[in-house]
Amino acid sequence: MLKVLFLFLSIFVSLMASGLITPIPESAPYDAKKASLGEKLFFDTSLSSDKSVSCSSCHNLYTSGTDNLEDSVGVGGKKGQVNSPTVYNSAFNFVQFWNGRAKDLKEQAKGPIVNPVEMANTPQNAVNSIKSNKAYKDEFAKLYKNGVTFENIADAIAEFEKTLITPNSKFDRYLKGDKSALNTQEKEGYALFQNKGCISCHNGVNIGGNMFQKIGVMVEYKDPKKINGRFDVSKKESDRDMFKVPSLRNIELTAPYFHNGLVKDLEEAVRLMGYHQLGIKLKEDEVKKITLYLKTLTGQKPQKYAK
Ligand code: HEC
Ligand code: HEC
Numbered sequence: 001m002l003k004v005l006f007l008f009l010s011i012f013v014s015l016m017a018s019g020l021i022t023p024i025p026e027s028a029p030y031d032a033k034k035a036s037l038g039e040k041l042f043f044d045t046s047l048s049s050d051k052s053v054s055c056s057s058c059h060n061l062y063t064s065g066t067d068n069l070e071d072s073v074g075v076g077g078k079k080g081q082v083n084s085p086t087v088y089n090s091a092f093n094f095v096q097f098w099n100g101r102a103k104d105l106k107e108q109a110k111g112p113i114v115n116p117v118e119m120a121n122t123p124q125n126a127v128n129s130i131k132s133n134k135a136y137k138d139e140f141a142k143l144y145k146n147g148v149t150f151e152n153i154a155d156a157i158a159e160f161e162k163t164l165i166t167p168n169s170k171f172d173r174y175l176k177g178d179k180s181a182l183n184t185q186e187k188e189g190y191a192l193f194q195n196k197g198c199i200s201c202h203n204g205v206n207i208g209g210n211m212f213q214k215i216g217v218m219v220e221y222k223d224p225k226k227i228n229g230r231f232d233v234s235k236k237e238s239d240r241d242m243f244k245v246p247s248l249r250n251i252e253l254t255a256p257y258f259h260n261g262l263v264k265d266l267e268e269a270v271r272l273m274g275y276h277q278l279g280i281k282l283k284e285d286e287v288k289k290i291t292l293y294l295k296t297l298t299g300q301k302p303q304k305y306a307k
Contacts, residue, residue, distance in 0.1 A: 022205045023172035024249070024299060028091060030162035037139050038160030041153060046129045048075050048119035055112065055157070059087040061305040064253035065164065070261035075120040081225055083261030086254050088301070089247055091162045093209035098243050098259045099230045100212060105158035110150065123150040166250055166299025174296070182296055189293025192286050197278050206247035207297060214241050215259070218279030221272075225260045252295045267291050 041047065042055045058072045059065050065086035071079040082098055090096065096108035112118040113126050130136050131148045144152045171190070173181040182190065193199055204210040212230055215221045221241065230242035243259050257263040263272060270290050274282035282290070300306065 020199065021171075021175065021203055021207055023175045024089065024092070024165055024167040024169075024205060026167050028162055028165055031159050034143055034156045034159035035163050036160075037136075037143060038156035038158065039163075040136075041130075041157050042160055044130075046133070047113055047121060047126050047153070049121040049125065050075050051129075053119050055087075055109075058084045058112075058118070061087070061164065061301070062307065064088070064250060066254050068255060070256050072118070074115070074118040078117040078120070080115075080117045081227055082259050083256060085246060086250060087161055088164050088166050089206055089209075089249050089299075091165065092204075092206040093244065093247065094211070095244060098246075099228075099233050100244050101233045105161050106151075106154045109154040109157040109161075113150075113153075126150065126153065163302060166301055169249070169299040170296040171293075172299065182293075185289050185292050186296050187293075189289035189291070190296075192290050193293055196274065196280065196282070196286075196290075198273065198290070201245045201277065202248050206249055208245045208247040208249075211245055212239075212242045213245050213277075215243060216241055216276045219276050221276045223260055224262065227259055229259070248294055249297050249299060252298055266294060270294070 042059075042061075045051045045054045045057075047054065053075050058067045058074075060067060065088035066084045067073075070083060071081060072084045073079055085098070090108075091105060094100075096102040096105060097111070102108035102111060110123070113121050114123060119126075127148055127150055130140075130153060137148060140148045140152060140156075143156070146152065170181045170186070193202075201211065201213050202208045215223070215229075223241070228240055230239035231237070233239070251257075252266060255264060255266065257266070257269040258272075263269045267287050270287050271282060274280050274287075
């Protein structure tokens with residue numbers, strides 16, 4: 001009973017707070033010069049300790065903005081535990097990382113460079129290797145008063161990430177008034193997405209990415225990997241199994257799913273959501289329709305990265 005009350009309360013609060021789903025704007029503001037510098041850094045393996053790994057190793061912009069692996073592989077073949085989210089549209093998330101430990105993209109970008117299972121570097125070493133490249137040194141000097149610093153490296157990368165947005169999905173065109181952008185089944189899927197209550201957690205411009213929620217609100221979810229979620233940041237018992245609600249944009253491209261990367265298939269993710277988050281067993285045709293709707297959330301990548 002309490003759980004039901006909690007769910008309705010959270011549905012109400014979240015709808016009040018974030019409204020419904022809004023289309024991605026055609027472009028979001030960014031500094032073009034810094035973004036162009038950040039783009040080079042994003043693809044540059046010299047930010048990692050053994051110069052083998054770049055941001056793009058785990059966030060492939062030509063595909064999904066992820067590595068499509070259960071666990072990402074960093075320097076020396078080391079593996080992390082959580083699944084890599086897409087960098088596409090991450091600019092619209094209210095905080096970064098599954099547990100929200102970075103407040104924005106700039107703070108986020110420093111994380112992987114020093115993470116021992118990702119780029120395994122030190123800030124000083126990363127700064128030195130960028131400084132040793134004259135072209136970079138000159139470009140930084142033009143754009144930042146204090147030249148190459150760890151802060152400025154993160155700032156430029158974050159500026160680039162603001163360009164990584166995917167507007168004009170079928171569903172965005174539908175929201176903007178083109179009622180023929182979705183077919184009947186996709187429309188039925190959207191109706192189910194609303195009526196069953198998915199939209200209470202997945203809403204806003206990213207259809208997610210704007211709140212923390214527990215995995216297993218209605219029926220407990222046992223994580224084989226025992227990843228704590230938001231608890232690791234806040235140390236509050238109530239934050240155990242709390243994660244940033246992931247964006248559902250481009251979801252058909254970003255398998256595997258869930259923070260632990262253990263769900264291989266989108267229909268299975270939908271089924272599990274119905275069960276653990278809503279306490280219902282969705283019928284198979286409902287699962288299919290919701291999945292068809294989710295596939296209308298695939299947007300247009302920047303021209304350069306579109307296949
Ligand atoms: C070894 C693989 C790997 C590398 C290299 C890597 N990432 Fe990630 N990235 C991940 C994983 C895994 C996560 C999720 C970590 C977590 O939530 O605790 C993540 C999370 C993110 C997020 C948060 C997205 C969200 O929705 O919360 C952004 C943004 C991001 N990475 C950008 C970058 C940038 C920029 C670089 C380079 C400086 C980079 N990543 C390098 C694997 C990687
Ligand atoms: C109470 C909040 C809540 C409700 C309701 C909810 N979700 Fe989720 N959703 C989450 C959270 C939190 C996660 C992340 C779970 C994890 O990784 O442990 C998630 C993850 C997902 C994922 C996987 C995303 C990824 O990148 O791994 C999909 C797909 C999804 N939800 C779809 C749905 C659908 C469809 C419904 C309705 C049937 C739904 N959700 C209902 C909170 C919710």
